[in-house]
Amino acid sequence: MQVTEVAAEGLKRAYKVVVPAGEIEGKVDARMKTIARTARMPGFRPGKAPVTLLKKQYGRQVMGEILEEAVKTGQEEAISSNNLRPALRPKVEVTSFPDGGDLEFSMDLEVLPEVPEIDLGALSLTRPVAEVEEAQVERSLEGLGRMRRxxxxxxxxxxxxxxxxxxxxxxxxxxxxxxxxxxxxxxxxxxxxxxxxxxxxxxxxxxxxxxxxxxxxxxxxxxxxxxxxxxxxxxxxxxxxxxxxxEPAVDDDFAKSMGTENLDDLKAKIRGRLVEEYEKMGRARMKRALLDQLADTYAFEVPAGMVELEFQSIWTQLQQEMQRTGQDFAGMGQTEDEVRDEYRSIAERRVRLGLILSDIGTKNNVRVEPQELQQALIEQARQYPGQERQVLDYFRSNQAALDGLRAPIFEDKVVDLVIDKAVVKEEKVSADDLMKDPDEEATPSDEAQEAAAHGENA
Incomplete structure (x- = not known):
């Protein structure tokens, strides 16, 4: 087998692969001998049919199988011998295969880029922190009262x-x-x-x-x-x-109706819930700032094919949402071409961030443990009461869907790793500022620019 690189530009690679006719013929003969040992043909005892007759009956099928195997082996050889890391499945096309001649095929692909080395200890992040004030606890109590109104x-x-x-x-x-x-x-x-x-x-x-x-x-x-x-x-x-x-009086009796011992116990539980909420929001804001910093600092070429797939995904989501709400591009104040350009930039940013996070995770041995994935599966199934078994079966038989569950777990573990290694300072903010929707402060394109890690196999 001969593998020749015919083009290399940026992340694009093109190869010509030649499988000698003798190699093809040898594999066909070996396969025919295997078939001959058990083949049954009228007029002949099992295993005694002439090879010429067997080739007449099984030759086309065998040649197809050998051809498929040869192309697969040729791809693997080209990838292995050139130390390639394909971004997506290579595009293969048979260019020549005359009777009795060599098999020639072309292989075009994009390779994953080399992600720049990132000094995690040099990253600087700010964690917004808000204290739970008594007035916030009282507002939550009032909200509970309104719910019982x-x-x-x-x-x-x-x-x-x-x-x-x-x-x-x-x-x-x-x-x-x-x-x-x-x-x-x-x-x-x-x-x-x-x-x-x-x-x-x-x-x-x-x-x-x-x-x-x-x-x-x-x-x-x-x-x-x-x-x-x-x-x-x-x-x-x-x-x-x-x-x-x-509205009911918010007192000890009300607190007991909410499953707590008394009003003080209810207030303590509300305070604890608010502390958790504030910590969760503080991490979310720090994560967004981290992703912005990574995307703005580390620029490198990304595979066009991956960008196109990501673009098609988010563009389809946008079209479905526009159809659901009856919105059009004029109502968005932009032309379709302008929105396409914006979303293509979003797709490129997502792919780049995914590659960065994947690289960080790989270099630091970040893994999604089986029990973590199992917990995500259970949580997903619980969203469909009465259909839990079908949901579990769907994910277990659909690798792409399972990867979709694994990706955010992997991403969060990488983000936690980076935050742990980065220089983090705390900044006190008001609860209102902390809980404000960050998308209200951002440009429309920022909303869709959260990275989705491309997983452990990127």
């Missing part, structure tokens, strides 16, 4: 107030034309909860049961349904019933 009929008629439960019929139209989802009967609205578009619940406050009235409200410019975004709708509303809110 119920409504009861008014003792005396009065106008609607914020916090009331209003039962209404309403019909909405835009420029006199009804729109989908704009009408309902016996809708139960918790006034002030903000579940309707801005201005709708507020317009009901001050009216009494039995009244019919109308008002206009404008859909937000970023409303999920693009055909309604920014438009003004007229609503005709009949207020059929009002119920007043009642």
């Amino acid at each position: 119920h409504h009861h009929p008014l003792k005396e008629p009065r106008p609607a107030e914020t916090g009331d439960l209003a039962v209404v019929d309403f019909e909405g139209s835009i420029e006199g034309v009804p729109f989908e989802g704009g009408s309902a009967e016996d809708a139960r609205l918790d006034l002030g909860a903000g579940r309707m578009i801005p201005g709708f619940e507020e317009a009901i406050v001050g009216h009494s049961a039995g009244e019919t009235f109308s008002f206009d409200v404008t859909f937000p410019a970023d409303y999920a349904k693009a055909d309604l975004a920014g438009k003004t709708a007229a609503f005709a509303v009949t207020l059929k019933e009002l119920q007043a809110p009642h």
